Amino acid sequence: MKEIITYSEEETKNIAKQIAEKMGKTGIIILNGELGAGKTKFTEGFLSYFELEKEISSPTFTIINEYKNKKATIYHFDVYRLADIDEFYAIGGEEYFSKGICIIEWGEIIQEALPEHYIKIDIKKDENNLDKRILIIEEK
Ligand SMILES: Nc1ncnc2c1ncn2[C@@H]1O[C@H](COP(=O)(O)OP(=O)(O)OP(=O)(O)O)[C@@H](O)[C@H]1O
Numbered sequence: 001m002k003e004i005i006t007y008s009e010e011e012t013k014n015i016a017k018q019i020a021e022k023m024g025k026t027g028i029i030i031l032n033g034e035l036g037a038g039k040t041k042f043t044e045g046f047l048s049y050f051e052l053e054k055e056i057s058s059p060t061f062t063i064i065n066e067y068k069n070k071k072a073t074i075y076h077f078d079v080y081r082l083a084d085i086d087e088f089y090a091i092g093g094e095e096y097f098s099k100g101i102c103i104i105e106w107g108e109i110i111q112e113a114l115p116e117h118y119i120k121i122d123i124k125k126d127e128n129n130l131d132k133r134i135l136i137i138e139e140k
């Protein structure tokens with residue numbers, strides 16, 4: 001387990017880029033943290049490492065967005081709106097795990113569908129500093 005403190009959106013994106021650098025063609029990252037914690041900003045940084053950023057749409061209405069080029073295939077999930085884990089199975093969520101890198105906002109909701117190995121990142125806000133975040137990174 002590793003704890004990293006960031007003091008800006010840019011710093012959080014840079015942490016994401018450092019993690020992106022170490023990823024293979026597949027792999028799962030789950031992002032947990034309250035509304036506005038920085039899950040989507042982290043994802044933007046991650047995508048930018050692969051030059052996939054463009055305008056990232058927060059996938060609030062689509063559960064899964066695909067970003068793909070010659071360097072990588074990335075599936076960005078936001079599972080907040082799923083009623084339960086059965087809905088995740090119903091949309092074939094697990095099938096993406098072998099197709100590319102999967103980044104899953106609110107991943108704790110579908111934790112039991114995950115394979116043995118994944119990276120879990122909890123992002124915590126600080127009530128005294130609007131721009132501070134604590135990233136708790138665990139490799140399972
Ligand atoms: N250190 C920081 N790291 C990341 N974001 C920060 C930081 N400080 C301030 N912010 C701001 O916090 C907000 C994070 O928004 P973001 O959309 O990434 O959150 P989210 O966790 O995806 O929320 P949601 O659950 O609604 O999807 C942005 O407005 C960003 O500028």
Ligand SMILES: [Mg+2]
Pocket residue numbers: 039040058105
């Ligand atoms: Mg988000």
